Amino acid sequence: MKRRNVLAAVLILFIFQYAFAQEEGELNFQTTEQGIIKSLTADNPKIKTRSLSETKTRGIKIVGLENNQITHQEIMVSDDAPTQSVNLKIEFDVNSYNIRRDSYDLLDKLGKALTSDKLKEQAILIKGHTDSDGNDDNNLKLSLYRARAVKSYLLEKFSIPESRLKIYGYGKSMPLVPNINPANKQLNRRVEIAVDDN
Numbered sequence: 001m002k003r004r005n006v007l008a009a010v011l012i013l014f015i016f017q018y019a020f021a022q023e024e025g026e027l028n029f030q031t032t033e034q035g036i037i038k039s040l041t042a043d044n045p046k047i048k049t050r051s052l053s054e055t056k057t058r059g060i061k062i063v064g065l066e067n068n069q070i071t072h073q074e075i076m077v078s079d080d081a082p083t084q085s086v087n088l089k090i091e092f093d094v095n096s097y098n099i100r101r102d103s104y105d106l107l108d109k110l111g112k113a114l115t116s117d118k119l120k121e122q123a124i125l126i127k128g129h130t131d132s133d134g135n136d137d138n139n140l141k142l143s144l145y146r147a148r149a150v151k152s153y154l155l156e157k158f159s160i161p162e163s164r165l166k167i168y169g170y171g172k173s174m175p176l177v178p179n180i181n182p183a184n185k186q187l188n189r190r191v192e193i194a195v196d197d198n
Contacts, residue, residue: 027176027187029087031106036113039086040122040195060173063140064166065148070141077174085194087176090150092189095134097145099153107150110193111158123196125166126150131185132172144169150191166196 030036057076064071088110091100099107113119128143128150147167154160170192177184 027087028085029089029187029190031089031109033109033113033116036086036088036110036193037116037118040084040113040193041118042084060170061136061140062171062173063144063169065144070144079174084197085192088191088193089186090146090191092146092149095142097142097149099149104153107153108157110150111154111160114154114160114164115158123164123166125168125192125194125196127192127194128167128169129174129188129190129192130172131188132175132179133185134172136171139171140169142169143171147191 028039030039057078059074060077062073062075064073088106090103090106092098093100114122114124126147128145128147130139130143130146134142144167147169151162151165151167154165155162172179172188175184175188176190177187179185179188
């Protein structure tokens with residue numbers, strides 16, 4: 001009986017990990033330099049096939065930095081991912097914008113991707129996102145400071161002109177999945193990298 005319980009527990013764990021990995025893949029999380037390059041240079045066929053009438057947009061508030069001052073903007077967004085973007089699981093401590101050491105390897109892969117021949121001329125947006133915990137103003141600032149921490153890391157370690165990197169904080173306004181459990185909240189706490197096509 002004990003052996004059956006252990007086997008059942010292992011099977012449940014395997015199914016959970018497989019489902020979580022599938023969900024991350026569908027949500028365009030990347031962990032390799034080549035995966036990042038591919039996501040930032042390839043067209044997204046899901047978006048291309050949608051007609052304008054099928055795309056739903058809504059207004060959200062975001063924050064940016066201009067001359068070291070926080071600026072507030074209201075923009076229209078679609079809940080579809082931008083055509084050339086990638087989500088990264090950059091880890092931060094709770095209510096902090098200090099990057100955890102275990103995220104340095106992923107940031108190094110991002111830096112190598114952004115300095116690759118395919119991306120070295122592209123302007124890049126670094127978008128910080130939070131889960132739904134906390135109030136709107138704090139989440140906007142926290143997400144902006146997390147994006148700024150990623151930008152600072154990249155500028156310090158790689159030869160990237162600062163003018164190529166713009167940062168924005170989206171707070172909790174664009175969750176990938178409902179904020180109903182710790183695993184989902186972890187997915188929503190992310191840094192999104194997108195090609196700036198403006």
